[in-house]
Amino acid sequence: MLRWIIFFIIYLVLGFYSFQAVKTASRYPWVHYLFIALYILVIANFLYQFMGTDGGRVLSRPKSYAFGFLLAMLAFQIITIIFLFSEDIFRLLLGVYQKIFSTEKEFSIPSRRRFLSLIALGVAALPFGALLMGMYKGKYNYKVLKYQLEFDDLPDAFDGYRITQISDVHSGSFDNRKKVAYGVDLINKQQSDVILFTGDMVNNKTEEMRPWADLFSTLEAKGGVYSVLGNHDYGDYVDWESEAEKKQNLKDLKALQKEMGFDLLLDSHRYLEKDGDRIALLGVENWGRGGFKKAGDLEKAKEGVAKDDFKILMSHDPSHWEDVVINDDYHFHLTLSGHTHGMQFGVEIPGWIKWSPVKWRYKYWAGIYEELGQFINVNRGFGFIGYPGRVGIWPEISVITLKKKGLT
Incomplete structure (x- = not known):
């Protein structure tokens, strides 16, 4: 008081x-x-x-x-x-x-x-x-941001392969079905080979996603729709009546994602195949610095993946990339993260300025970064939480095209 x-x-x-x-x-x-x-x-x-x-x-x-x-x-x-x-x-x-x-x-x-x-x-x-x-208006001002990344060792068949990444849906904050439906339709219009969701489906509870599940179930890509968990998905910010109720909530969220057609990667991997070539897609549970859950097990996700495989990693929090991934003995060609939301507030003028107060906490907070020959894309998030809006840092749909160096 x-x-x-x-x-x-x-x-x-x-x-x-x-x-x-x-x-x-x-x-x-x-x-x-x-x-x-x-x-x-x-x-x-x-x-x-x-x-x-x-x-x-x-x-x-x-x-x-x-x-x-x-x-x-x-x-x-x-x-x-x-x-x-x-x-x-x-x-x-x-x-x-x-x-x-x-x-x-x-x-x-x-x-x-x-x-x-x-x-x-x-x-x-x-x-x-x-x-x-x-x-x-700003919270539903969806932007499609397109990137092209080149790699020496990308399998030939994956030259031109398109990835659509979304992150941080935070369905418990949505309040306009028409706008959300427009955003989902915009994702599908990218016609990418694969759709990857990098965590925080809900704010706290599985029930928040149920009214929107039919919309997100329409997401489709010929290579599939894959996902990982974010820190909000575990229900850690709720005073549950019992631990069993909390565990059931997480179990329900995993089941709901499966019903929606999302292949949830829990410290595991899949191989994406095309014309006889393949690349490894790995996904870890949330691993975050600064008091956030450190559940992700990169070593477990790597089991069965060869060092010389081309690898894409889905990890919700970019601090995992900074603290663990880029220094791992495996070379992770591309990591996809979210979590920061770009703080939902800042100033961005492409080619001129990119600033948000969140940069004082996260070194890698929005867009593409490269370290030690490895890339990360930090998605600004599809939804919003806390402040129910966005100013200057708009909700993002990332479209990444993989290119092999030397191929025309």
Whole structure:
């Protein structure tokens, strides 16, 4: 309870400060009242959603939106306060200067300048509006990102082989069937040889996927649809009534994936064959750094795979690639991961800039990277969780074409 009181006090202080910009910029009382009403509504909804029992770290849809609206309001307040605080320092110094050097020795602080408050509100409106738009539209703004990777030892028959990768569906967050259906159809339209899903089918429970299972069951590729588990798929963030209930949930999710036509790789491998050639497809359970489940067993997945086979590895968390895979005595030509979501927030202009706060935690957080002659693609995710939107980092469908060097 104490942390909620402290949080509420901080929120009130920030709101009071940012309200000064609204009062200075507008002389209309209805504008002031509108700001106050919105301000109170956002915090009241957030406290209502989060102060009750939460069943563990489960973030329901109403909680996600409460968090999203609070995030937008805090962004507005912080940007406004940066401007106001800077002006207040200047006003205070000017007041001290006048007190010392003016003939009138009465100390006074100049009034706030209206134009600066207008600028502050205008700048603050940008992230505020972007976060709201990300909740309304950005989360379903699917993008198909295409890559071509060349390898010296790719089997000849696989030259031009197309892989579609999706990751981090997080079906418990979906709220628009038409948009999700469009995304699934977009995956199929790529007409790739194989579809690979790299984990986090649900937020917490198998039941979240059932309303969407019929849509994802329509995914098809002549080489098959394969999957691995992500950290959210194990149900670790729920306060289950018993361990048996938790185990049953995971068992149900595995069964559901099979019903949907997904071949789930659990520290195992398959061979993809074409015209007499083959490549090894390996999949491990979740292995993550920083408190995430380390269930994946790469050694077990490798059993029966030759060192000189061409290998594609599916591993949900890219920290596994950094900490284990690229230094393994086997050469994994291509690893496919997800997990980071690109934090669902950032700035990307191809060829110019790629930035998100998530880069401070993950060295490999979005797109293609190469180390020691091995590639990884970190998919930005098909769905969303936590903040119910995306800003600048859009939901991704990766299409990777394998090419053999020297072949025309």
